[in-house]
Amino acid sequence: MNILSVRNLKKYYNTGENKVKALDGVDLDIRKGEFLAIVGTSGSGKSTLLHMLGGLDNPTSGEVIIDGRNISGLSRDELTIYRRRKIGFVFQNYNLLPLMNVYENIVLPIKLDGIKPDNNYIEEILKLLKLEDKKYFMPNQLSGGQQQRVALARALAIKPAIILADVNWCSLFGCVSSV
Numbered sequence: 001m002n003i004l005s006v007r008n009l010k011k012y013y014n015t016g017e018n019k020v021k022a023l024d025g026v027d028l029d030i031r032k033g034e035f036l037a038i039v040g041t042s043g044s045g046k047s048t049l050l051h052m053l054g055g056l057d058n059p060t061s062g063e064v065i066i067d068g069r070n071i072s073g074l075s076r077d078e079l080t081i082y083r084r085r086k087i088g089f090v091f092q093n094y095n096l097l098p099l100m101n102v103y104e105n106i107v108l109p110i111k112l113d114g115i116k117p118d119n120n121y122i123e124e125i126l127k128l129l130k131l132e133d134k135k136y137f138m139p140n141q142l143s144g145g146q147q148q149r150v151a152l153a154r155a156l157a158i159k160p161a162i163i164l165a166d167v168n169w170c171s172l173f174g175c176v177s178s179v
Ligand SMILES: Nc1ncnc2c1ncn2[C@@H]1O[C@H](COP(=O)(O)OP(=O)(O)OP(=O)(O)O)[C@@H](O)[C@H]1O
Pocket: 013, 014, 015, 020, 022, 040, 041, 042, 043, 044, 045, 046, 047, 048, 049
């Protein structure tokens, strides 16, 4: 079963005289449980694709079907709810709320939905991501990698249909950096 399908997806940006064809007819099928990494040079359209898949921006044309539902047909309000329940996002800058601790950040999307968090499940995720001793730490007390894992924990906590992660190669696979 396909959990995500994309049909002839286009995104053209019009900036004055210049038209940028960031996506020009993308087709994609991803099955349940499948992991797909999209790699490409800077400016090749990865973030644009991610935004279209997550319903964060409207495509020029084409369809995005998540878990059997064509998100192009949803109203803004329906899309907000669908996104919160079905799609886990991990943004490149993590988007953690600085005045909330690790636990509060993780359960925020669940609480926004008016649902009581399943604390046993949250504990499982914290353990899986080696964050159990950081539960009450504030984001600024965490390393970059720990912050990224909190963002992943928050994405997992809603038990989403898909997770969309905008991560860089180094933070995923590790690389030597010099300052
Ligand atoms: N809001 C916008 N208005 C106009 N052009 C845009 C806009 N957003 C992105 N673009 C253009 O679309 C193209 C794709 O950009 P995008 O951010 O998707 O690339 P990317 O592959 O994610 O790059 P990077 O790896 O550097 O983050 C670029 O040429 C960029 O200039």
